[in-house]
Amino acid sequence: MANEASGTNRFGKKRDAILAAARDIMYRRGLTATTFAEVAAQVDLNPTSIAYYFKKKEDLAVACLLAGVERLEAMLREAEQGKDEAGKLRRLFEAFFAHHRAVRFGEESPIPSFGEIRALDEPHRGIVRDAFVGLSKRVRGLFDGPRFAHYDHKAKTALAHVLLEQIFWAIGWLHRYDVDDYPRVLDRVCDIYVGGLAAPGARWRGGVLELPPPGGSDRSREDFLVAATRLINRVGYRSASVERISAELNVTKGSFYHHNEAKEDFAEACFRRSIDVERRAQQRALEAEGMHREKLELAVSTLIDFQLSDSGPLAREGLLAALPQAMQARLNERRERVVNRFASMTADGYADGSMRAVDPLIAAQMLKVTINAAAEGPSWVRTLTRADAPALYARPLLMGVFAAA
Secondary structure (H helix, E strand, C coil), X not given: CHXXXXXXXXXXXXXXXXXXXXXXXXXHHCCCCCCHHHHHHHCCXXXXXXXXXXXXXXXXXXXXXXXXXXXXXXXXXXXXXXXXXXXXXXXXXHHHHHHHHHHHCCCCCCCCCHHHHHHCCCCXXXXXXXXXXXXXXXXXXXXXXXXXXXXXXXXXXXXXXXHHHHHHHHHHHHCCCCHHHHHHHHHHHXXXXXXXXXXXXXXXXXXXXXXXXXXXXXXXXXXXXXXXXXXXXXXXXXXXXXXXXXXXHCCCHHHXXXXXXXXXXXXXXXXXXXXXXXXXXXXXXXXXCCCHHXXXXXHHHHHHXXXXXXXXXXXXXXXXXXCCHHHHHHHHXXXXXXXXHHHHHHHHHHHCCCECCCCHXXXXXXXXXXXXXXXXXXXXXXXCCCCCHHHHHHXXXXXXXXXXX
């Protein structure tokens, strides 16, 4: 019995080590790029030995994603101990920051992106999807208190979606800060999420700007990039083969190579197009009449509207990690300019009195996350329309999550 228990213990420890290594690789490179060989190298095993613990890569992926769900459920249990609505939200952010601190020190594995569910086939996809749906319902439960009574079920679902996205994608910008600064950053995130950006007494105006087609007069090129962006968003960069892109567009491979010299070219073109759309929306908003808070509202609402338009969506920023490093560097530099402009617009709003005194760089990152989340809105909010998306997704962050309509 002792030998049996010892063997079981060794099996469990090795399995946990494999999971930790796989979660780290999936977080950095995505599911498609994760291999048994790479995981095995991290835990001093040969690839064949991994199959003793997980028969197929899909089984390993499901275990990694379910472990992520369990970690988030632990954070939610902590959040649910809050004494009121604001306290619960703060405790959720506190739990996430504690997790991220542990990741920085190598004490915990990062939570892989749940966008990886798309890369799974049935029945594996259904297993993770069902677990994630249960998690999302529990997050929505944080918005059941009396201070959220003015929100309907659709709005609460959107709130839960954006809240989870703020947690997932904070990982992408928190590394810019020393761990010693996390308490200050936490305070600023909570202040923005709860209090919003607008100065007291401000009213949500609504409305979006009309943007010219991103491709200009070259409609064939624009149609190509729209279809390619949708495919990349759906299956990921590594799974978006030339054959799949050509089939999506109903063109030959020869026609594909007429537009691009290689697969990497079209991927970069998709991201460049998306970043250019963001920059044009910002510039058009800055040229509009009104206070700077109103201009920021216009820019963000216009980009959320674009996500659900015939020309949308924007390329999902979480997919950047799968691109070649040199390309990532080029695109991240362009992306940072968009973030910096949102930060400048936020600072301008404080200067003209239309916005509260908040950390503009953190506000800019949270705005970007909100815009990015809207692309997935229809899969979260089944009855979501293009007309109501800006208010459902942008308004709580700009006006404050407790602000009445």
